[in-house]
Amino acid sequence: MNAAWIGLALLGGALALLAVGRFVWNLRPQREMRGIPITPLEKLGWVGLGVTSFVGLGLAALVVFEGAAGFHENQSSRLIFWALLMSGIGVWASAWAVIKRRSGETVVDERDRAILAGSLSVESVVVLLSLVAWTVTLTEVYWEAGAIPLAYLQLLFWSTLIGGAFGRSLGIVMGYRREIPVDA
Amino acid sequence: MPKDRIANHIRRLRFEHGEMTQQDLANRVGCTRQTIIVLEKERYVPSLSLAFRIARVFGRAVEDVFELVEVG
Numbered sequence: 001m002n003a004a005w006i007g008l009a010l011l012g013g014a015l016a017l018l019a020v021g022r023f024v025w026n027l028r029p030q031r032e033m034r035g036i037p038i039t040p041l042e043k044l045g046w047v048g049l050g051v052t053s054f055v056g057l058g059l060a061a062l063v064v065f066e067g068a069a070g071f072h073e074n075q076s077s078r079l080i081f082w083a084l085l086m087s088g089i090g091v092w093a094s095a096w097a098v099i100k101r102r103s104g105e106t107v108v109d110e111r112d113r114a115i116l117a118g119s120l121s122v123e124s125v126v127v128l129l130s131l132v133a134w135t136v137t138l139t140e141v142y143w144e145a146g147a148i149p150l151a152y153l154q155l156l157f158w159s160t161l162i163g164g165a166f167g168r169s170l171g172i173v174m175g176y177r178r179e180i181p182v183d184a
Numbered sequence: 185m186p187k188d189r190i191a192n193h194i195r196r197l198r199f200e201h202g203e204m205t206q207q208d209l210a211n212r213v214g215c216t217r218q219t220i221i222v223l224e225k226e227r228y229v230p231s232l233s234l235a236f237r238i239a240r241v242f243g244r245a246v247e248d249v250f251e252l253v254e255v256g
Binding site: 036037038039040103104105106107108109110111112 | 207210211214215216217218219221222225228230231234
């Protein structure tokens with residue numbers, strides 16, 4: 001039984017690694033897209049990747065040091081998390097204001113909007129993977145207890161929200177670096 | 185069904201119109217300079233409205249700026 005679960009976990013891990021590898025591979029600028037200056041929305045995508053990584057890693061560090069219950073009960077931990085989240089949103093909004101001011105007359109055009117719409121699929125995949133990981137992990141860990149501690153609800157919400165924003169930023173950056181279909 | 189691609193003469197028309205810069209054209213049609221660059225590289229097919237706006241800037245019909253090329 002244990003061997004089957006370990007095998008399943010290894011397979012899941014390998015598939016996740018493959019998916020991450022494919023994402024990273026898609027981030028490279030393809031030959032035809034090299035030498036094109038970065039657009040305002042792409043700059044915002046990179047800022048989003050940085051901010052969501054920073055806030056997400058901060059949340060993960062707090063949970064590792066405090067534990068899920070500790071994070072839920074300790075007010076100072078929650079305050080640190082809120083400070084991280086607010087500073088992340090502040091950095092993102094300020095970066096967008098600066099990018100807009102330094103851009104040409106048109107900041108976002110039809111091509112940017114198409115890439116933004118396409119980035120939703122990456123966001124959906126990240127959100128779905130996050131929910132699957134939480135559901136499988138919590139079910140396995142708390143199956144015997146028959147109940148899941150309330151503390152995990154907040155973590156599930158925040159990690160999915162931050163993961164979704166990370167996925168959206170990743171989708172934007174990928175959209176500019178992939179070859180755009182030229183078929184009529 | 186044959187595969188088609190949309191070719192364009194934007195780069196040539198820009199130079200015929202007083203060496204108009206990509207940024208000037210972008211400002212006049214309401215898009216970013218990066219979109220003009222990918223259009224000239226034929227890595228992006230514009231919407232009909234953008235195609236019409238570009239053609240109007242050059243005082244040409246859309247089919248004088250863009251053409252359908254059969255590939256294979």
